[in-house]
Amino acid sequence: MATGTVPPGRPRDEKVGAALKSAALRLVRERGYQNVPVAAILKEAGVARQSLYNRWNTKADLVMEAFFEDAGTRVAPPAAGQGRSGRDELERFLNEVFDHLAAEDGTLRSLIAAAQSDPEFCRMFRERFVLPREALAVAFLAEAQRLGELPAGRDPEIMAAFLHGAFWYRLLSGQPLGPELARAIAGGIFGP
Amino acid sequence: MATGTVPPGRPRDEKVGAALKSAALRLVRERGYQNVPVAAILKEAGVARQSLYNRWNTKADLVMEAFFEDAGTRVAPPAAGQGRSGRDELERFLNEVFDHLAAEDGTLRSLIAAAQSDPEFCRMFRERFVLPREALAVAFLAEAQRLGELPAGRDPEIMAAFLHGAFWYRLLSGQPLGPELARAIAGGIFGP
DNA sequence: GCATTTAGTAGACCATAGTCTATTTACCAG
DNA sequence: CTGGTAAATAGACTATGGTCTACTAAATGC
Structure with missing residues (x-):
């Protein structure tokens, strides 16, 4: 071998x-x-x-590896059907993610920026950061759907993109990520 | 004066x-x-x-001004209640936006990247690019709601963030923006 | 021990964004 | 016309990311 x-x-x-x-x-x-x-x-x-x-x-490559190796599993992924409603569970998860991002203070933004000028870096970023998190969200939403908390017609993939997109969008356009946003996103996904 | x-x-x-x-x-x-x-x-x-x-x-400042001044009104904004369903109108709009972005080939990505390391630039980018487009989307969604095409409970603001976020997210993580995505987003907003 | 191969160190080197200085040019007020 | 002010030009200068070269060090196989 x-x-x-x-x-x-x-x-x-x-x-x-x-x-x-x-x-x-x-x-x-x-x-x-x-x-x-x-x-x-x-x-x-x-x-x-x-x-x-x-x-x-590049410097960005090094920082990304250091960052992700460390980030490991700082935030508990969302889990459906654990006593809490799917909506509340999603809101909790988002609040934890936002706290974590606030503590990193711009590191993620820097890495996303670096990814825009380096295709290889972008690919790695997508593989090691974007896709794993998207998969978690899709699994969670699909499970919520199975439990009847989310209408069956919805596409979990696009809902996951809405979810992540909404806070990337705020993050990258310089808006604060806070509890109001977490509540609004959870409400937008699960209904008010 | x-x-x-x-x-x-x-x-x-x-x-x-x-x-x-x-x-x-x-x-x-x-x-x-x-x-x-x-x-x-x-x-x-x-x-x-x-x-x-x-x-x-900075160079980014110059390019942004040149870019936005030119971009003016290349894409017709979405308008509700014009014969087409809200869903179809949104899909049309997204397809036009995606075509436009493809033609610019990375300029927008570069500008978003530049915004991550310059707060003043970020503010300007938000004012001159993000907010106007968000306002158009919010107005369109609110009108669709008034026409009964969208459930009254939904929050147009967060739906607009979903909408834009979803394609920023794809754009910035290096995924192609195409008709499938336009259809999926329109379906995700208006229901399948 | 010796040859080969790759890692590590030291530091020169290059490209490029942005700053600074000196000089000239265009406009206004008197 | 003269002085003041700010724009335009030319080009030196600085800071920084990344490359390249030369040399030394640690492993392998003979």
Whole structure:
């Protein structure tokens, strides 16, 4: 199997990549994506420039990996039929997501921006961030439909796009994400 | 009135700004936002660097103004109660918008990206692009509601956010905008 | 030990957005 | 005509993302 094969040459030092990710994450959280030059990450990680570009193509690539690796599962996904109504469950979920995004303060916006000028980055962003979250939402909506909380005629896929789109739209056009929006979205999906 | 007062000093040459906007628009359409250095715009316009930064703060500012000034009214806004059903009218409108965006090939994406790192630009983008379009959609949905095509309980504001959000979301996560999406969105808003 | 291969380091280098300085030009008030 | 003010031009300068080159270090196979 592939695990037995060892590539020739000096092996990568795992600590180098780890130091880069951790430095990037810390600095970006402290100062914001735009205010962290690559040089600062390198200095903080104590690593040479080339070591970054051996592993990632751009600063945005590095930050995305650091960000998503860390983000792991900070927010409990919505689950239908757990005592709460689907509507309330969706509202809870959105409020948690909004809190999380507020704490990241612009990191996600920066990454979405970076994705607009780099197709490969955009693809990765979609695979690692967009699609998993969309799948969760679709599953939740389909389950709510099965439980009769949502009219059967609705298309869960497009409802999921409405859901995510509505808050991306607010986020990217510089509007605050707050409880009112969570309530409005939940109401718009499940009916008032 | 204020029109009588003339500011001191040499007056701005209207041709300079016009040349910049027209050069920016043409080059960005030809080559894409990322592939047009500021120097190229300056050379094409036959104008000095400072003349650009006298008028706009960034390249994105200039391109946005050129873009929106030109975009004017390329797409007929949706109008309820004109023979077509609200659903069909919305689908038509979305298809026109998507065609227009396809022709611009990434300009809007670039501008949204630029807005993420510049609050002032973001504000202007919101005022000059987002809000007018949102207002049109809200008016259309409210009218459809008045005509009984849309249940009275729905909130036109959040429906408009769903509508725009859904295609921003697709656009920014690198998915194609096509007739299927227009149909799905129209179906999601008006019911299948 | 020696050759080969790839990782890591150091630092020069390039392209580009945006700032700053010096000089000239166009308009107004007196 | 002169002085003041701001626009236009030319071009140096800075900051930064990303590339390239030269050298050193750590692994493998002989």
